[in-house]
Amino acid sequence: MAVKKRAKDLNILEKLYIPEIVKGMTLTLKNMFRPRVTMEYPEQKFEPPASYRGRPVLVQEQDAGERCVACGLCSRVCPALAIEVQANETDREKERFPEKFEINMLRCIFCGFCEEVCPEEAIVMSKDYELVYTNREDAIYGKDKLLVPVEQLQDRIDYLRNFK
Amino acid sequence: MEKYHSANLSDQRIIDALIAQDPDITIEDALENEMIINMGPQHPATHGVLRLVARLDGETVMSVVPELGYLHRGYEKMAENMTYLEYIPHTDRLDYTSTMANNVAYVMAVEKLAGIEVPKRAQYIRMIVAELSRIAGHLVAVGTFALDVGAVTAFMWTFREREKIQNIFDRIAGARFTTSYTRIGGVASDLDSEAIKMIKEFLDQYKDAHEEFEKLLNTNRIFIDRLEGIGILPKEDAINLGITGPNLRGSGVEYDIRRAKPYLFYNEIDFNIPVYNEGDSLARYFVRVDELKESSKIVYQCLDKLPQGPTMANDAKKVLPKKEEIYTKMEELIHDFMLVNFGINPPVGDVYSAVENPKGELGFYIVSNGTGYPWKFKIRSPSFCNLQALPLICKNQMISDVVAIIGSIDPVMGEADK
Amino acid sequence: MYEILTNIFNSEIIAILIAAFLPLFLFILPFALFAVYLERKVSAFMQDRLGPMRTGPYGVLQTVADILKLIQKEDIINKDADKKLFNLAPVLVFAGSYAAFAAIPFTSIYIGTSADIGLFFILAISSLVVAGILMSGWASNNKYSLLGAMRSAAQIISYEIPTALVILSVVMITGTLSLNTMSEIQTAYFWNWTIFGGAEWGIQKILLIPFMIVAFVIFYISSLAEVNRTPFDIPEAESELVAGYHTEYSGMKFAIFFLAEYANMFAVSAIAASIFFGGYQSPFGYFGNLIGLEWLIPLEQLFWFTMKGLFFVFVQMWLRWTLPRLRVDQLMTVCWKYLIPYAFVNLIIIGLISLI
Numbered sequence: 001m002a003v004k005k006r007a008k009d010l011n012i013l014e015k016l017y018i019p020e021i022v023k024g025m026t027l028t029l030k031n032m033f034r035p036r037v038t039m040e041y042p043e044q045k046f047e048p049p050a051s052y053r054g055r056p057v058l059v060q061e062q063d064a065g066e067r068c069v070a071c072g073l074c075s076r077v078c079p080a081l082a083i084e085v086q087a088n089e090t091d092r093e094k095e096r097f098p099e100k101f102e103i104n105m106l107r108c109i110f111c112g113f114c115e116e117v118c119p120e121e122a123i124v125m126s127k128d129y130e131l132v133y134t135n136r137e138d139a140i141y142g143k144d145k146l147l148v149p150v151e152q153l154q155d156r157i158d159y160l161r162n163f164k
Numbered sequence: 165m166e167k168y169h170s171a172n173l174s175d176q177r178i179i180d181a182l183i184a185q186d187p188d189i190t191i192e193d194a195l196e197n198e199m200i201i202n203m204g205p206q207h208p209a210t211h212g213v214l215r216l217v218a219r220l221d222g223e224t225v226m227s228v229v230p231e232l233g234y235l236h237r238g239y240e241k242m243a244e245n246m247t248y249l250e251y252i253p254h255t256d257r258l259d260y261t262s263t264m265a266n267n268v269a270y271v272m273a274v275e276k277l278a279g280i281e282v283p284k285r286a287q288y289i290r291m292i293v294a295e296l297s298r299i300a301g302h303l304v305a306v307g308t309f310a311l312d313v314g315a316v317t318a319f320m321w322t323f324r325e326r327e328k329i330q331n332i333f334d335r336i337a338g339a340r341f342t343t344s345y346t347r348i349g350g351v352a353s354d355l356d357s358e359a360i361k362m363i364k365e366f367l368d369q370y371k372d373a374h375e376e377f378e379k380l381l382n383t384n385r386i387f388i389d390r391l392e393g394i395g396i397l398p399k400e401d402a403i404n405l406g407i408t409g410p411n412l413r414g415s416g417v418e419y420d421i422r423r424a425k426p427y428l429f430y431n432e433i434d435f436n437i438p439v440y441n442e443g444d445s446l447a448r449y450f451v452r453v454d455e456l457k458e459s460s461k462i463v464y465q466c467l468d469k470l471p472q473g474p475t476m477a478n479d480a481k482k483v484l485p486k487k488e489e490i491y492t493k494m495e496e497l498i499h500d501f502m503l504v505n506f507g508i509n510p511p512v513g514d515v516y517s518a519v520e521n522p523k524g525e526l527g528f529y530i531v532s533n534g535t536g537y538p539w540k541f542k543i544r545s546p547s548f549c550n551l552q553a554l555p556l557i558c559k560n561q562m563i564s565d566v567v568a569i570i571g572s573i574d575p576v577m578g579e580a581d582k
Numbered sequence: 583m584y585e586i587l588t589n590i591f592n593s594e595i596i597a598i599l600i601a602a603f604l605p606l607f608l609f610i611l612p613f614a615l616f617a618v619y620l621e622r623k624v625s626a627f628m629q630d631r632l633g634p635m636r637t638g639p640y641g642v643l644q645t646v647a648d649i650l651k652l653i654q655k656e657d658i659i660n661k662d663a664d665k666k667l668f669n670l671a672p673v674l675v676f677a678g679s680y681a682a683f684a685a686i687p688f689t690s691i692y693i694g695t696s697a698d699i700g701l702f703f704i705l706a707i708s709s710l711v712v713a714g715i716l717m718s719g720w721a722s723n724n725k726y727s728l729l730g731a732m733r734s735a736a737q738i739i740s741y742e743i744p745t746a747l748v749i750l751s752v753v754m755i756t757g758t759l760s761l762n763t764m765s766e767i768q769t770a771y772f773w774n775w776t777i778f779g780g781a782e783w784g785i786q787k788i789l790l791i792p793f794m795i796v797a798f799v800i801f802y803i804s805s806l807a808e809v810n811r812t813p814f815d816i817p818e819a820e821s822e823l824v825a826g827y828h829t830e831y832s833g834m835k836f837a838i839f840f841l842a843e844y845a846n847m848f849a850v851s852a853i854a855a856s857i858f859f860g861g862y863q864s865p866f867g868y869f870g871n872l873i874g875l876e877w878l879i880p881l882e883q884l885f886w887f888t889m890k891g892l893f894f895v896f897v898q899m900w901l902r903w904t905l906p907r908l909r910v911d912q913l914m915t916v917c918w919k920y921l922i923p924y925a926f927v928n929l930i931i932i933g934l935i936s937l938i
Contacts (some may be wrong), residue, residue: 017385018799021905024380028317028628028904037324038632051353053338066268077504111253111344116352117504119490119497125338160487163353200723204667314812314907320629380904385811387906403772531938564909566814 017022022156038099046129053112053125059157066147067122070098074114074123082107083116103146105131106139115160124156182219185307185555199486203566205234208527211308211570212577216554218566226568228558230551235581243541245509248274248348249484256342258580260546262522263303264293264333267346272274272427273517273528274348278480278510285473286350291347291468292363293336294428294519295459299370300329301522302452302459304365309449310381310572313390315576325373331475333427335359348508349483350476358466374456377495382453389448395557395569398443405556406549410523411573414440414448421520433504445572451576482508507536514540523547523574593862601692614844615645617895624899639935655833660723666900668719672831679846681707686852688887689862689880700761701749704853705742707806711846713736713879715827718839722830731827733816740917741807741814747925751904751932752857755780755790761853765861772865778859789935793928796856800886800925802894805850807913809843812902816910821824851894855887862887 039046048054058066088099095159108156126148133139150157182200199220214236219226239258243251254268256263268290275282307322330340336359337345337352345352397407402415412419420437422430438454440447461523477483483504485496509548512534518527523548531540550573558566609619617643617793626633634641648758659668670785684790685700687693695703712735719731756764768775855861862883866904868876872934 020384021386021901022382025900026902027376027380028900031317031321031630032624032627034630036627036632037327037630040635049358051335051338071501073501073504077250079253106177109253109342109488110339111342112338112352113250113253113344116484116487117500121487121491138353163356163699199725200886310906315905317629317903320631324630360906381906384906386908389912390906390909562909562911 007135008149029099040047048127048129050155051163052127052129053110054145055105055110055126055128055131056114056123057126057128057144058106058146059122059124059151059153060147060149062150065092066097066101067094068098068102069094069096069122070100070101071119077113077117078108079113080107080109080112082109084093098143101143101146102140104140105133106136121157121160124153124154124160126153178217178231181229182217182227184521186227186357188226188471196578201563212580213576214570214577214580216566216570218558218563219381219423220563223562223564225336225558225561225563226557230554232548232581233575235577237582239582240541240543241350243494243538245537247504247536248510248538249503250433251392252346253342253344256344258543258562258582259521259531259547259576260341261300261304263341264297264337265301265519265521266526267344268294268428269517269521269526271346271348271517272519272529273515273530274508274510277513277515277532278348278482278515279532280349280477280479282350282477283474284429284471286475286477288466289355289471289475291428291430291433292463292470294327294361295462295466296332298459298522299456300326302456303329304457305571305574306377306449306452306456307523309402309574311530311570312378312567313387315381315387316408318380321377323374325370331360331467332359332366343425346483347476348367349479350474354413354475360470363463367463370460378453385514388446391449391568391572394445394561394565395572397553397557399445401556402443402553405552406525407553409521409546410448410451411524411550413437413439414451415443417572420523421518425518427517427519432469433462445568448572457514460530463558510534511533518544521546523576524550524577526579543582545579546573547577548582551575551580583914596916604692605864609688610680610845611841613848615649616839617844617847618645618648620849620896621899622819623665624896625903628900628903635826641837649837652833656828657833660830662723664721665721666715668830669835670758671714671718671721672835672842674717675711676714676838676842678708678710678714679842679849681710682849682853682929683845685761686849686856687765687861690766693762693878698758698760699758701753701853701857704761704849705746705749708846708849709738711842718831721867722827724830727827727829730810730816730829733826736910737814737816737913738809740914741804741921742801742805744800744917744921744925745808747922747929748804750799751797751925751929752776753791753931755935761856761861764855765863768860768863771867772860774906775858775860775863775865781833786935786938789938790932792896794858794934796924797928797932800921800928801854801858804852804917805919806898806901807917809846809850809898811840811898813905813908814913815907816913847895847898848891851898852887853888854894859890 034121058068060066068085070085070089072085075083075085082104084100084102084104085098086100087096089095090097110125112125179200184514201218201220203216205215205219214230215231215234218228218233237257239254242254246254250268252267255266258266303322303326307319308328310316333345333477334340336355337343363471397411397415399416402412403417408414408419416439416440418437421427423437430435435458436453436454438458440450465541466545476486480499482503489496490500497546512532514529514531516527519526525544526546527544529540529542529544530538533539553573556571560567562567623633623641624643634644637643637647659665672707682697682704685693685703693907715734715738716731719727719729719734722728753759756767758767764776767780770780774780777791777798779790779794828836831839864882864886868879868882870876870882
């Protein structure tokens with residue numbers, strides 16, 4: 001049901017510039033006394049909700065091992081080709097582990113696809129958004145910067161199990 | 165006087181095109197009495213990297229030649245090397261002021277090609293986010309339009325409202341801006357109760373904020389004098405040039421894809437389509453302002469009608485399975501591997517599917533050859549087609565009006581250049 | 583003021599030099615710095631944000647940081663620009679804006695010159711600004727700057743006419759061109775101000791009030807156009823011509839344009855306050871008179887003068903952040919088709935009333 005309307009014409013009081021200008025000015029003045037919406041960083045930081053897609057991290061189990069079996073799905077699905085995985089044998093129960101796992105943070109677009117296709121819940125998006133590097137080599141995160149203990153990531157894992 | 169020579173061949177062609185728009189001017193006359201000005205790709209008012217070469221006689225514009233391509237990123241070619249799932253983050257970056265709407269458009273095209281049936285709850289969620297991003301896109305349009313004309317405060321107020329929408333997207337999809345929320349077969353994650361509460365709170369206070377900047381601008385005589393009768397786009401020219409969206413509805417044509425060829429569940433929702441007859445910049449502005457109010461009505465109705473149910477389709481060969489099942493069941497694990505590595509494999513054929521984006525009609529034309537990668541991928545972007553109207557409607561306006569006209573057409577260069 | 587200084591220094595020349603430079607450095611330059619900060623804070627508060635907060639407590643040192651940054655920037659001149667005119671233009675604009683302060687009375691004992699034709703001098707010397715702007719637009723060798731400068735010249739010259747007509751009508755009431763005498767006439771309480779009809783009671787005063795209000799509105803609007811503020815800021819419209827006539831200036835020359843604009847704003851506000859609102863006179867009587875301390879009175883007058891000027895500057899900033907911009911031909915329409923006829927009619931009616 002489309003409705004055709006005409007643009008409104010101005011009445012005589014609006015044709016004088018002044019009354020409308022005064023109305024606009026009172027509106028602006030009222031806005032001066034309202035609270036500001038600026039968040040003063042770094043004194044006030046943004047606390048992301050559980051569904052936030054921050055930096056991707058590898059989940060580290062309690063007995064100091066990563067869950068990743070180096071299947072290569074995350075690096076296959078990554079739209080920006082940021083993940084590089086090299087698999088190798090291990091004597092533990094799962095038989096495969098990533099000998100080299102690198103994410104190039106300068107290529108990562110934080111889309112969350114790697115977390116979505118992972119069959120082992122080994123890579124999840126944390127809430128970390130403060131990433132600073134001083135040169136390009138520092139931006140390629142190896143396993144040492146990516147492993148995070150599972151207790152810190154519990155609410156993201158709960159969110160994944162409930163909503164996805 | 166010798167002919168104008170430029171070291172740059174494309175500049176020479178632009179100058180020739182400028183002169184050619186006016187048949188009874190010779191190049192010597194034009195270059196002697198008039199000024200050729202370059203509103204270059206870096207300009208505070210051209211809504212992105214748009215280059216306009218204008219021929220001025222004093223302050224009046226005689227002809228305008230737009231030049232696009234400064235933001236070309238090769239999206240159509242890149243799609244031929246990626247599976248359909250991997251391409252979803254790229255669709256965010258097309259019309260970057262209303263990201264969810266692009267996601268919805270793309271997955272609808274792929275689902276039409278592959279023949280996947282989407283559950284009802286997912287479709288309602290898609291409608292909600294598409295209308296929210298319509299509000300976000302129109303807020304940017306109205307805000308930057310007011311900024312171009314000089315009222316800076318209105319710009320800040322519309323962006324304050326947009327921040328609230330982005331917080332909602334942050335809650336739903338995990339990212340404020342590049343959301344990549346929809347998936348082939350449904351949506352990526354369900355809405356939790358907190359997100360629904362946030363949407364309702366936003367809509368309740370949105371009415372007052374909307375009235376605020378309407379009061380500042382709508383009856384302000386300076387604003388209206390600046391825009392009335394500027395950049396009139398006649399009805400037949402609008403239809404012939406392929407203009408869609410609020411620009412078309414500002415010229416008197418009642419065409420909205422949500423009514424003409426309804427998709428999702430728009431035929432069950434009650435809303436109006438604002439149409440204005442005059443065709444000038446003020447009419448296009450009023451169309452956008454009215455559409456903002458209509459979109460909030462639509463979201464209210466969708467929230468009321470939201471059914472329970474699954475958010476992803478059940479088609480195992482074409483849709484990614486749920487995460488919990490991947491951890492424990494074998495079939496789903498194999499499907500996960502196959503779908504990620506080889507893609508969906510839709511049947512051989514082609515499809516064109518269009519939705520009503522905030523800027524106009526966004527259409528995807530996908531040709532499939534049976535594999536997981538598309539054979540040919542074409543994006544029909546609304547801003548690219550809307551910019552064709554510029555040389556026609558900028559004739560005989562003043563140079564300050566050119567800025568207002570570009571603002572009222574509202575191009576987004578990410579879309580126009582792909 | 584001259585007598586005190588001459589007695590201290592025993593030489594007229596030094597006294598004149600000090601008195602000439604005093605308002606410039608002690609009042610106007612700090613005021614320009616403060617006005618930049620005020621504009622940023624006012625605009626931020628109207629737009630629901632905070633403004634400068636980091637440099638100094640609540641951002642008060644922001645302008646100092648800006649000036650330090652502008653001083654140490656490289657001075658870029660185009661290859662094809664006209665160097666002499668390019669360098670001379672900011673000086674002319676600066677001089678034209680600051681020279682107007684010579685005839686404005688800050689308190690009862692201080693005025694820069696004791697010319698009897700103060701208002702005439704102010705109108706004449708503010709026209710130097712037009713020459714400076716045209717020079718900067720032409721010498722920049724840039725089509726945008728030229729467009730901006732031509733528009734600005736047309737605008738300033740056109741809007742001087744309603745200003746002169748309104749000043750003429752006030753001069754008819756008060757009978758003097760000197761701003762000093764005008765401020766002295768509007769003594770003591772606020773009902774003696776010119777906008778309420780002048781100091782003499784009678785039927786003349788009551789009849790004059792609506793026409794003086796109209797005259798004040800016309801004067802304020804044309805003073806907005808003289809200073810290139812929104813809604814008349816086409817010459818420096820950021821979204822249309824990048825920055826208009828000062829596009830090509832960098833570093834300290836840009837700072838000079840900037841400071842000259844804020845000084846000009848204060849100058850026209852001060853003139854509006856002096857003509858219509860009683861200049862340095864307080865609206866309620868003086869504390870000095872109440873307590874019995876005579877030397878307190880000039881300080882109080884300085885305080886009231888500054889407050890009135892600041893209020894009008896704040897209203898100018900308030901208007902800037904509320905209104906859209908007028909297009910050039912609409913600007914000219916407002917001046918020639920609306921303001922000048924109204925100002926003429928106003929002048930005639932006030933002249934008739936003053937005959938009563």
